[in-house]
Amino acid sequence: MLTNFQLIDLAKKLNINLVNVCSKDELNKVIPKVGGYIINLENSYNGYGTHWCSFLIYEEIDGNMNGLYHDSYGIRPPIEVENYIKQISNNKIGYNTRQIQKIETTECGWYALNWLYCMQYKRQSNNMIEEYNIYMNKFSNDLNQELKILKELFKPWNVNFYSKSIILIK
Numbered sequence: 001m002l003t004n005f006q007l008i009d010l011a012k013k014l015n016i017n018l019v020n021v022c023s024k025d026e027l028n029k030v031i032p033k034v035g036g037y038i039i040n041l042e043n044s045y046n047g048y049g050t051h052w053c054s055f056l057i058y059e060e061i062d063g064n065m066n067g068l069y070h071d072s073y074g075i076r077p078p079i080e081v082e083n084y085i086k087q088i089s090n091n092k093i094g095y096n097t098r099q100i101q102k103i104e105t106t107e108c109g110w111y112a113l114n115w116l117y118c119m120q121y122k123r124q125s126n127n128m129i130e131e132y133n134i135y136m137n138k139f140s141n142d143l144n145q146e147l148k149i150l151k152e153l154f155k156p157w158n159v160n161f162y163s164k165s166i167i168l169i170k
Contacts, residue, residue: 004022013157052112053108055085068093071096094132
């Protein structure tokens, strides 16, 4: 599992507009603004973290602020995330309901990073919900293939998922 420091470093190398990396209970310490967020679903006072997810606050052409949430397990955003996004958006929050990561694997931070990167740089559409569907359709319904697909998405950066030091070369 990636640490918050590794996630921040990797996001910088990928040029991701990352606002913050924190536990879900620490969101209230951050002023909401446009950009990407990576949160851990375990509260900061409970331990070292359990599962990384990501969300994006973005501005539509009409000036409305919206939020999208991504959990590689396909679970609804926690109330802390919903309340955080609602501080600047009156609109609904989009999220996926399809699992693309096996429960027993530890690559959740990689999924969070990849989703933010693709939503910010690999868009094929101006409609963010449509773009989210395009992203999700990259993954197989066979969870045994999920890691292979994720690795393929990171291939341009020569990522070694299992080394002790993380290397990103572009």
